[in-house]
Amino acid sequence: MKDKVFVTGIGTGIGKTVCAAALCKTFGHAYWKPVQCGDLEQSDALFVKQHSPETDILPEAYRLKTPQSPHLAAKIESTTIQLTKQLIPDHPRCCIEGAGGLMVPLNDEETFLDFLIASRLHPVVVIRHYLGSINHSLLTLQTLKEAGIEDFTIIWNGAENASSESAILRRFTPVAQFRMPEWDHQQSGLPLLNPLD
Numbered sequence: 001m002k003d004k005v006f007v008t009g010i011g012t013g014i015g016k017t018v019c020a021a022a023l024c025k026t027f028g029h030a031y032w033k034p035v036q037c038g039d040l041e042q043s044d045a046l047f048v049k050q051h052s053p054e055t056d057i058l059p060e061a062y063r064l065k066t067p068q069s070p071h072l073a074a075k076i077e078s079t080t081i082q083l084t085k086q087l088i089p090d091h092p093r094c095c096i097e098g099a100g101g102l103m104v105p106l107n108d109e110e111t112f113l114d115f116l117i118a119s120r121l122h123p124v125v126v127i128r129h130y131l132g133s134i135n136h137s138l139l140t141l142q143t144l145k146e147a148g149i150e151d152f153t154i155i156w157n158g159a160e161n162a163s164s165e166s167a168i169l170r171r172f173t174p175v176a177q178f179r180m181p182e183w184d185h186q187q188s189g190l191p192l193l194n195p196l197d
Contacts, residue, residue, distance in 0.1 A: 001027045001153070001176070004088070006121035007097045008112065010136040014128035015157040019180050019193075020097045021048040021055070023124065023155070026192045029095040030056035034083055034115075035106070037099065038067035044097060051190040058089045071105040081106045083115040096121060101136075102143050113147060123152045126180075127168070129161040134168060141172040151175050155193065158182045 007023065009016045024031050031048045045057050062081055066073035074081045083106055088094065098104065102113040116123060123144060127137050144152055154174040156165065159182055178193040 001029070002122035003029075003093045004121050005029070005095050005124050005153070006116050006119070007095060007124045007126060008102050008116070008140070009098075009126040010101060010128075010133060010140045012100045014126055015180065016097055016126045017044045017047055018051075018183065018185075018190075019124075019126045019155045019157055020044075020095050021052045022180055022190055022193050024048060024055040024095050025052040025190055027093070029093045030058055030089070030091045031095050031097070032058040032089055032091075033060050033097045034087065035062045035064070035070045035081060035099055036060045037064045037070055037073040040065060056091065058091065058094070061087050069104055070099055071107050074107065083110070085119045088119060088121075102140060113143065117147055117149070123149060124155060125152055125174075126155045126157050128157040129159070129164050134164050137164075137168050138171060141168070145172070153177070155180055156196075
């Protein structure tokens with residue numbers, strides 16, 4: 001796994017934080033969530049710390065109480081999000097988690113994709129299978145391709161779906177693939193990521 005990675009997903013609620021925590025536990029990365037929106041008492045950083053206690057947790061750049069898209073939460077709380085490469089913590093190995101997907105807006109002009117392009121981080125795309133996930137996966141990977149980003153990693157989150165995975169892999173080739181086993185948040189012991197050939 002690359003030293004500096006950006007965890008994104010094909011949508012909201014597909015397990016980015018669980019996979020980011022497993023990535024940190026498996027490879028020894030620190031964790032950074034640059035923008036946290038919503039319940040700050042149950043933040044993604046606290047989840048990672050709870051389930052991967054050995055992980056270094058780096059403080060968020062923006063902590064917003066409003067449970068909305070970052071651009072709207074910032075507007076409601078009278079601030080503006082400006083994510084730049086210079087904000088990335090100076091840590092030798094860092095897992096950076098976005099919010100939602102690549103095209104989630106940070107402000108009126110920029111999305112997480114703009115931050116990814118400017119920061120030159122290695123994208124790790126979390127894919128979970130559901131009706132419509134092939135389309136969402138292909139749109140995400142096509143967006144990376146059109147941005148000139150050819151190297152990416154996939155984490156398949158949950159049970160295998162050979163037909164869906166084949167449909168995606170016929171069109172796009174990741175540099176690495178991992179599977180995150182199905183995991184209930186109530187279970188103790190976060191599993192490690194399993195590499196796939």
